[in-house]
Structure formats: structure tokens, C-alpha cells
Amino acid sequence: MLAVCAKQPGLDSTVEERFGRAEYFVLFDEEKNMPQSIENKAKFESGGAGGTAVRLLNENGVDVVLVPELGPKAMDAIKAFEITAYRYTEQKSVREIIEDYKNGKLSKIDTSTTASKHGMYKA
Amino acid sequence: MKIAILSGKGGTGKTTVATNLLSVSDSGVLIDTDVEEPNSHLFLKPQIQKTEAIKKRYPIVDESLCDLCGACGDFCRFNAILPAKKSVLVFKELCHDCGGCQMVCPNDAIRYKERSIGMVYSGHTITGHEMHYGELTVGEISGVPIIERLREITMDDDLVLIDCPPGTACSTVAAIDSADFAILVAEPTPFGVSDMKMVVELLRDLGIAMGVVVNKDGLGDKDIYQYCESEDIQILGRIPFKKEYARKYAGGNLISQVDDEYKSIIEGILKQVMSQKEVV
Ligand code: SF4
Ligand code: SF4
Numbered sequence: 001m002l003a004v005c006a007k008q009p010g011l012d013s014t015v016e017e018r019f020g021r022a023e024y025f026v027l028f029d030e031e032k033n034m035p036q037s038i039e040n041k042a043k044f045e046s047g048g049a050g051g052t053a054v055r056l057l058n059e060n061g062v063d064v065v066l067v068p069e070l071g072p073k074a075m076d077a078i079k080a081f082e083i084t085a086y087r088y089t090e091q092k093s094v095r096e097i098i099e100d101y102k103n104g105k106l107s108k109i110d111t112s113t114t115a116s117k118h119g120m121y122k123a
Numbered sequence: 124m125k126i127a128i129l130s131g132k133g134g135t136g137k138t139t140v141a142t143n144l145l146s147v148s149d150s151g152v153l154i155d156t157d158v159e160e161p162n163s164h165l166f167l168k169p170q171i172q173k174t175e176a177i178k179k180r181y182p183i184v185d186e187s188l189c190d191l192c193g194a195c196g197d198f199c200r201f202n203a204i205l206p207a208k209k210s211v212l213v214f215k216e217l218c219h220d221c222g223g224c225q226m227v228c229p230n231d232a233i234r235y236k237e238r239s240i241g242m243v244y245s246g247h248t249i250t251g252h253e254m255h256y257g258e259l260t261v262g263e264i265s266g267v268p269i270i271e272r273l274r275e276i277t278m279d280d281d282l283v284l285i286d287c288p289p290g291t292a293c294s295t296v297a298a299i300d301s302a303d304f305a306i307l308v309a310e311p312t313p314f315g316v317s318d319m320k321m322v323v324e325l326l327r328d329l330g331i332a333m334g335v336v337v338n339k340d341g342l343g344d345k346d347i348y349q350y351c352e353s354e355d356i357q358i359l360g361r362i363p364f365k366k367e368y369a370r371k372y373a374g375g376n377l378i379s380q381v382d383d384e385y386k387s388i389i390e391g392i393l394k395q396v397m398s399q400k401e402v403v
Contacts, residue, residue: 047264048202048217055196055205073214080207 050074131318
């Protein structure tokens with residue numbers, strides 16, 4: 001099962017700029033060619049949203065995820081759940097990003113793309 | 124009496140007021156609870172007599188006992204423990220040391236380990252007063268355990284001045300928890316007033332009596348006075364904006380030690396606050 005971070009449900013939604021705090025995940029079963037959208041419950045977490053979002057993906061049988069970025073904790077979690085992550089860098093629709101993935105245009109990532117966030121208590 | 128010195132944001136002169144109040148008091152003790160950026164010690168220049176590491180626990184999982192049942196991850200409200208496919212991940216910076224995961228683990232696979240999240244330094248200042256300040260290790264999320272330790276150390280002291288973290292975050296709430304009175308330091312600028320309002324609301328929620336010290340009086344506008352009047356908040360004192368104060372401060376001085384006029388303003392503020400004692 002493939003997952004993409006999205007602002008809204010559905011294939012025509014724009015992709016998200018964040019992973020752990022993405023609004024939705026659009027899940028796409030390549031064999032059945034069927035999309036399904038789930039709300040990212042982890043987005044409400046004050047800390048550790050990344051790891052919890054990965055757990056949610058795992059519960060839904062996801063093994064490949066297309067992401068804009070991944071923090072260090074989320075990356076650790078992705079690896080521990082044996083999910084493969086590919087990174088997109090363009091603001092397109094979910095449908096277009098899935099096409100890019102199928103055409104081998106996205107690159108696989110296995111290290112975190114952002115520095116550790118701290119000082120979340122400051123706000 | 125425990126007196127909290129607060130401000131809506133950083134840089135309003137909160138630490139200057141706190142450290143000078145200490146220096147004119149007979150037997151006060153100061154704690155600097157702004158553990159992310161402590162700086163009162165730069166002016167008070169204490170000789171450190173004691174350092175203490177503040178510890179927090181985090182879980183470690185014995186993989187030979189763990190069957191990845193997931194109970195610990197379901198329980199943890201802080202997303203600090205994450206049972207995955209072949210092992211359990213622990214994000215120790217997120218752990219609040221609540222002890223819950225160990226209690227819910229059906230296989231008794233969880234133990235705790237300690238780590239240091241910061242330090243508390245204690246000593247006597249150049250003015251002979253006792254002070255304690257905390258320092259949170261860079262990258263750590265919450266300084267609350269350090270603040271609690273600072274409060275615990277000074278629990279039985281008669282006059283404690285609490286230099287608080289700016290703003291209204293949980294660290295501020297932790298710092299003012301046992302305060303009898305709060306001094307709000309603010310500047311007479313429009314931003315100063317709006318930052319201040321949030322602190323006023325917080326203090327009212329917690330039922331802590333307060334007064335305002337206007338720093339850099341003469342600069343900016345009259346909004347702050349109108350606000351205090353309409354909200355019925357007393358002005359404890361006004362520190363005028365003067366170049367020589369800024370110069371003395373920049374030289375790393377306690378201004379009240381080198382300027383008699385400034386000293387008498389600070390003494391006036393302390394007297395005002397102490398006279399609240401009967402009220403509270
Ligand atoms: S609750 Fe205990 S047995 Fe279950 S996953 Fe956590 S550590 Fe392992
Ligand atoms: S001790 Fe509490 S906060 Fe820490 S991991 Fe266990 S359940 Fe979470």
C-alpha cells in the first residue's frame with residue numbers, strides 16, 4: 001500500500017509540505033487501483049507527531065510513503081516499521097505525485113531531511 | 124514571601140529588576156528559573172559552591188521479554204515509546220517520566236534509566252546573597268523538573284525572588300506556582316501592553332496578586348498606564364529611561380550598586396511589595 005501526505009482527502013488534493021502534521025494521508029492500493037483517504041490523527045499531538053503518524057500508516061498496511069520531509073524521529077520510526085520513503089519536492093496533486101513515483105522520478109530517502117526540532121515549549 | 128518577577132516577553136528588564144531587588148534586600152534569595160536562558164548570574168556573579176545534575180528517567184526495553192504487544196505505545200500520551208515491527212523505539216526527549224509504560228507492560232520488559240537534563244548551580248553573589256540558577260541542556264524540551272528543584276531548594280526561605288521565564292509557557296506556570304505576589308515588568312510601548320495582557324490573564328487565572336513596574340518610563344506612549352488603570356492594577360514603580368542606566372547595565376553592573384537614584388527607586392518598589400504581605 002502506498003501513502004501520500006495530502007492537504008485534503010482524494011487524489012486531486014494538493015500534497016502536504018509536512019509529514020507528521022499532514023492533514024490527511026491518501027492511501028493508494030496499486031493492485032486494486034483504489035484510493036482511500038484517512039485523517040492524520042497524529043497532527044494534533046504537541047510532540048512526537050512523526051512517530052505516531054508512522055504507526056498509523058503501519059496499522060493501515062502502508063509499505064511505501066511519499067513525503068515532503070522527514071524529521072529524525074519520523075525517520076527512525078519509518079525504518080523500524082520497514083516502510084520505504086520517497087521524497088517529492090514539488091507542490092502538485094496527489095495524482096501527479098503518484099505518477100512521478102511510478103515513473104521513477106522520486107528519490108528514495110533513508111536519512112532525515114530536517115534538523116531535530118526542539119524548543120517546542122517556547123510557543 | 125515568594126515574589127515572582129515576570130514579563131510578557133524577553134528583554135523588558137525583568138532580570139535587571141529581579142537582580143537589583145535582591146541586592147537591596149536584607150536577606151533575600153534569588154532563583155533564576157529562566158532555565159533556557161539564565162542570565163541573572165552574569166550580574167550577580169555568584170561564587171558557585173554547589174552544582175547538582177537534574178535527572179529524569181526514560182524507559183529501556185528488554186527485547187528478550189518484549190513480544191511487541193503494543194500496550195506501551197497505546198498508553199503513552201507523549202508518543203515517547205513506539206512499538207514497531209522488530210523492536211520498540213524510545214524517544215527519550217519526549218518521555219515525561221510518568222512510569223505508565225512499565226505499569227501496562229504485560230511482560231515486565233520495561234526498566235528505567237536515568238539521564239541528566241540540566242544543572243542547578245548554587246552560590247553567594249557579590250552582594251553576599253544566596254542564589255540558585257538552573258540551566259537546561261540544549262536540545263531538551265522541558266525545563267520544568269529543574270524549575271521544580273529550584274523551588275524546592277528555597278521552599279523554607281522567607282524572601283525568595285523568582286526570576287521567571289518570559290511569556291506564559293508551562294515553564295512560567297511552574298515557576299510561579301507557589302508565588303505570593305507577582306511583579307510584572309513591562310515597557311511603555313504598544314507591544315509591551317499586548318504582551319503584558321497575556322501574563323495578567325494567567326496571573327488572574329492562578330489567583331496571584333500583582334503589580335507592575337514600568338521600565339524605560341518616558342519612552343513610548345501612555346497606553347500602559349491607561350491599561351493598568353482600567354484593569355485596576357497598581358503601579359509599583361517607574362524606572363525612567365536614562366542613558367547612564369543603560370551604560371552601567373551594559374558594563375555588567377548591578378545598577379543599584381553604582382547609582383544612588385536608581386537604588387532608591389528599587390528600594391521603593393521592594394517596600395511597596397513587602398507592604399502587600401498583610402494583604403495576601
Ligand atoms: S508493552 Fe511491553 S511487551 Fe508490549 S510492546 Fe511494550 S515493551 Fe513490549
Ligand atoms: S514513562 Fe510515561 S512518558 Fe515515558 S515513555 Fe513511558 S508512558 Fe511515555
